[in-house]
Amino acid sequence: DGGITQSPKYLFRKEGQNVTLSCEQNLNHDAMYWYRQDPGQGLRLIYYSQIVNDFQKGDIAEGYSVSREKKESFPLTVTSAQKNPTAFYLCASLDGAVSNQPQHFGDGTRLSIL
């Protein structure tokens, strides 16, 4: 079945450490997104990419970095500069070639600090 796979499901970060969250999709979607969700909160956009080798900052990009070397993959790195990384991270993709389509979400990665 087509879908979005996020890994790992749980991740722990030590102080001063960078960690990378994986997001892979086999939906052949051009656009991919990363969101952060804090307990009881909505979704805040971190970064998004509309095409390979291009990406834009979202509302809360500080302390995060991304790459988009392949259409299927959009990894997110949480750097040591992100002082409050504990959250649920969601990846999504979108078929931008068709108007008014919904984003498809993965099942998230929960990141905690050790």
Next chain:
Amino acid sequence: GENVEQHPSTLSVQEGDSAVIKCTYSDSASNYFPWYKQELGKGPQLIIDIRSNVGEKKDQRIAVTLNKTAKHFSLHITETQPEDSAVYFCAASKTSYDKVIFGPGTSLSVIP
């Protein structure tokens, strides 16, 4: 800036009753309004969506209404069941690649 408000933040209903969640958007150019259901530990899943050229859409027990003049849209769930318990998010966007603006979510509890 662009904003989507959502009410109520929490909602408890008895099994079999109806549930209504209301959203208001600020950008009059928004033309696509999806609703997502998020179960604990999972990603949001689309349950229904509506486009600006339609006033109402139904899918079995779920319906969405849109009032473009008032910039309101609502989710209606009839004959609620315990498995409807989840967090529901409304959202608004203008074009396919445009940033989607999500509401803060409504935690729905259906009491057996």
